[in-house]
Amino acid sequence: MKLLVLDGNSILNRAFYGIKLLTTKEGLYTNGIYGFLTMLQKLESEVQPDAVAIAFDLKAPTFRHKRYSGYKANRHGMPEELAQQLPNLKELLTLLGYCLVTCEGYEADDILGTLGRSCTERKDTCVIATGDRDSLQLVGPYVSVRLASTKYGQPQVTLYDEQRVMEDYGVKPPEMIEIKALQGDSSDCIPGVKGIGPKGAGDLIQKYHSIDYIYAHLDELEIRENLRQKLRDGKESAYLSHELGTICTSAPVDTNPKSYVKSPAKQSEAAVLMRRLEFFKLLEKMDWGSVPAPTDTSAEEAAAAPAAIPLDVHPDMDQLCSNLQKDGQIYVLGDFDGRNLQRLSVAQGDGAFLLEDPDDWKRIFALQLPCCTYDSKPLFTAAESAGAQLNLVQDALLAAYLLNATASGYNFERLCQEYGAPLPADVTMKHMQPQDLMRTDTLTSCASVCALPQLCKALAEKIEDSGETPLLRDIEQPLAHVLAHMEQTGFAVDRSGIAKYGKVLEEQVQSYQKDIWEQVGYEFNLNSPKQLGEALFDKLGLPHGKKTKSGWSTSAAVLENLRYEHPAVELILQYRTVSKLKSTYCDGLLKVIAPDGRIHSSFNQTETRTGRISSTEPNLQNIPVRTDLGRELRRFFVAKPGCVLIDADYSQIELRVLAHVANDQNMIDAFKSGADIHRATAAQVFHMPEEMVSPLMRSRAKAVNFGIVYGIGAFSLSKQLRISRQEADTYIKDYLQHYNGINDYMERVVAEAKEKGYAETMFGRRRYLPELSSSNFNLRSFGERVARNMPIQGAAADIIKIAMIHVEERLKREGLSAQLILQVHDELIVEAPEAEAETAAKLLQEEMENAVSLAVPLTADAKSGKTWYEAKA
Structure with missing residues (x-):
């Protein structure tokens, strides 16, 4: 039989210090628990044990404390962030079926030693997992130690058997105790012999093997006299240290390996706790994403529940529409390829319905029923393409973002786990056709829409409790509609102008490269940090700072500090600036120009922690403006023929918000x-x-x-x-x-x-800050x-969102053709026909300045031009 024994406290400590501090939105610390579980999974995968025992220390003094009052006297208590995690870890391990072992008066090491000894006596295999090298003394023919650590957030394991101990330390495993008796252990306050360190202790034990032999033959040993005297003076301390450092192998614990065979996991309870700890990836890895929460459902009700969710692949649309109208509300999920809708899933009654015909989508949208969905932005476009309007009442994605702006992600499956909306465990297909047999996995995923009603209900309750319903209803959801229009419209660009400017920049890149080579004295790859470091710090002898795996750091911060140390540094900084303009912006923008001659960026509402909108593919909010070369790029963002661009930005909006709050x-x-x-x-x-x-x-x-x-x-x-x-x-x-x-x-x-x-913020947007209670x-x-600046930055972000909504509504209300096409932080850009330019500029300025009422005036200055550059001049 193979028994895996874990030193619970040791592995938890290594995980806690090896992974950055993680918290849930409730403020529960979780990094130690997460690291422990990933280490446990790795160990079980590698060892394949028949049974698992997890040993923990107790707070009560052990026999070592009673023997020596100084034992571990310098140990501080667990930091609060770690101590908080221990009860949750123990509860979760128990729910997962593991056996936890403690023994009053003994340490976890002693439990490891006792179980290792019992396995040896039975000639069973014992694998000890710990972060503490003290356990290497336990290694034997039937016992191995896996030293566990967490580095860069990942579990690391090093196997020690008898041969590895001998290779690394030059002694047999039991002789590790003899080394500790001489060198001591400062972390545990084990004194050892004064003046003898690890090397001296190791040399002595490699030669003489035990302190008993050393002291029995002290006057005969071939050692220096000062060392002999240190040993003589420290004899009592050596034997005390030997006693303290020896792991007990007879602790009064159950040594029957069958006692440690895992019990069946209490899946429902464990899944609830893991969701509370926000371990969604682990739940997915364990395939527990659809495990329901424990309920009080009676056996009769459980028996009456449907065994599987019915998915109608080719539904009767007349019947479906009639049923939806009776419900008075629709729950839909869209499956998109880019911005193109591929299929629409609808939840109704106890089943799900899959619609792949655009004509069927039109019928659903044409109902104009209040709609609940996940990620409404692309659905707004799909509905309008079908000649209808999406009557949105709840977007689960945006609601989840408001409830926890610092979450690592908001995918649908994760939200269902987090908010207790189980995904279908099984699906039955209705009205399948032969061609459907090849894509059952794709079709099955569409049944996930059945979890949407429960998810939306849970989110709505949470949003109401947090007071963020107006923020969701009046700002975030209407903004999704605005952003959908902006993505669809895009921003016209001058393709040939960008290409020509790229060639100009390439010439400058080559020129800078040549000048740098001349300054250094030889040619090298400027884009290689290693070669650049060698050129600056080895060849030119400039002051160097932090060293990385590949050599000296040549980061922007390092080079900025060296700007005036040598002419080559200034040239390198210029080279990097121009190279990035060429590769990221000129080359990058040319790759994303659509057939209509416009760039259609994607705008994300759930990316930042302050509530700001972000832009990707490409990021038009990051077009450089601090340098003349960067500002030139704006010349190539143009109005379409017969139109002008109107640009307005707030003046010092964050300072104005600060004055107000x-x-x-x-x-x-x-x-x-x-x-x-x-x-x-x-x-x-x-x-x-x-x-x-x-x-x-x-x-x-x-x-x-x-x-x-x-x-x-x-x-x-x-x-x-x-x-x-x-x-x-x-x-x-x-x-x-x-x-x-x-x-x-x-x-x-x-x-x-x-x-x-x-x-x-003043609008009720929240950011949870568990860091405030950190030790x-x-x-x-x-x-x-963050507590000081989030209310200001977040309110400024909310104000420009309100302005965007108002601008869009007023442009429509006044029957103008002008369209809002871009938002960059505190700046809005409208593309308007020349005949509407004056009206649109006035409208844009008015709506921005009157978006909200503050104690100070909001000011925005609107200018126009044929290019973005002209409109910003």
């Missing part, structure tokens, strides 16, 4: 007067009249203004402005003294977030920074 009268007055807020701030910080503020002073005040929004500290501000930390600290203190309402706000929101467990200073400081 902090109710700082000085800042409110400055904005109301129309003053240059950065100049006014500089005048206060530098204690001088505004007319005497220099451009440099204004620039530094601007850095403080915006830095405060992002929770900047003196250290970061000093690096940004290249000034002393003390000077930066003075700037911040003077700023907060003048704008004392801001200072009060900063303290208030952190206190409120600690009390509630989350920060929120780790850096994590806690991060949480405090």
Whole structure:
């Protein structure tokens, strides 16, 4: 029989420190549990045991503590983030069928030793898994040790048998105790012999094998006299250390291996706990995604429940539409290839219906019934392509995002697991045709729509409880409709202009490369960090910093610090800038121009933690604007013939939101007067009249203004402005003294977030911050920074979303052909026929400035041009 024995505390510790801190939206810490489970899975896969025992320490003192009061005296208690996880881990392991072993007065090591000894006596195989090398003393003919650790978030295992111990340490496994008796163990406060370290102890035991022999022949040993004296002085300590370091193999625990055979898992209860811990990938890996939660359903009700979900592959559309109209609501899921709808799944009654004929989709959309779905944005386009409007009442994807903006993902299966909406465990096909037999897996997945009603109900209740129903109903869901139009419309570009500019940039890349080679003295691959590091730090002898696996780091931050050390560094920075413009933007944009001559970016509402919209494929929000070369790219984003582009962006929206939420009268007055807020701030910080503020002073005040929004500290501000930390600290203190309402706000929101467990915007958008309760200073400081800036950044994001919705609605209401085509942070771009340009510009500015009412005015300046470059000039 093969028994796998785990040192529970040791493996949990290695997992906790080897994986970044993870939390659920409730604030439960989970990284240690997750790492433990992945390690357990790896061990079981490799060992294939017949039984598994998991040993844990108890808090009560052991016989070692009673023998020596200093034993482990320097050990601190578990950090709270780890201690929180232990009960949940033990509960989950028990639900999964594992046997947990503890023994008062003994440590987990002693349980490992006892079970290993009993296996040896029976000539059974015992595999010990631990992160502690002390257990190597237990290795024998029937016992091996797998040293477990977690590195870069992944489980690592090293096998130790008798041969491996001898290879690594030069001694037999039992002689590991003798080494510890001499060298001691600082982590456990085992004293050893003073003045003898690991090498000295190892050499002595390799030669003499035991402390008994050493002390029996101390005067005869061929060793230095000072070493002989150390041994003589430390004899009592050596024997004490030997006693403390020897793992007990006779702890009073059950040694019958059959006691440790796994019991059947309590799947429902375990799945509930794993969902609470948000272990959705593990649930999928275990194929437990559809395990239902425990219910009080009677046996009669359970017997009456359908054995499988019926999926009608070719339904009677008249009957389906009639039934849906009686229901008064529809639940649908779309299956898309890009932006093209391939099939529509509908839940109705106890079954699911699959529609693959566009004419059938039209009939469903034409019902105009209140619709619940997952990911409404592409469905808006599909409905309009069918000549109808999607009457959206709930989008499960957007609701889940609002409930937990920091989740790692929102795929449909995960949400069903998280919110207790079991996916169909089995499906029966109705009205199948011969050609359907080849795609049963695809068809079966369509039955997932049956989980949608329960999912939407659970999400609606959670959203209502969190007070975010208006945010979902009035902002996020209408915005999905706006974004669908923007994606469909796209942005026209000048293909030939981009191609020509790419050639210009390529010439500059070649020129910079030649100049760099001349400065260094030889040719090399500038895109190889290793070769570049050798050129800068070995050949040129520049100061170097962090070393990576491939050599010295040549990151942007490193090169920025070396900018003035050698002319080659400036050239390399320019080379990188131009190379990226050429490859990422010129080459990249040419690849994504659609047949209609426009770029159709995708806009994502669930990507950022602050509520901002992101853009991908390509990211049009990231077109460079800080350099002249980057700004040139905007010349190639054009209006279609007969149209112009109208560009408007908010002026200092985040500072205006800050003035409003902090109710700082000085800042409110400055904005109301129309003053240059950065100049006014500089005048206060530098204690001088505004007319005497220099451009440099204004620039530094601007850095403080915006830095405060992002929770900047003196250290970061000093690096940004290249000034002393003390000077930066003075700037911040003077700023907060003048704008004392801001200072009060900063303290208030952190206190409120600690009390509630989350920060929120003026519109009710939440971000949960378990970091605020962390015992780790850096994590806690991060949480405090987010608590200060999330309400500001999130509100600014909400305001521009409201403006987008209002602009779209008003353009339609006034019968204009102009269309909103792009949003970039605080900037909106409308494409309008030349005849509508003046009206559209006025409309855009009005709707942006009147999106919400704040204590300070919102200002937006609208300009127009044939290109994006002209409209921004």
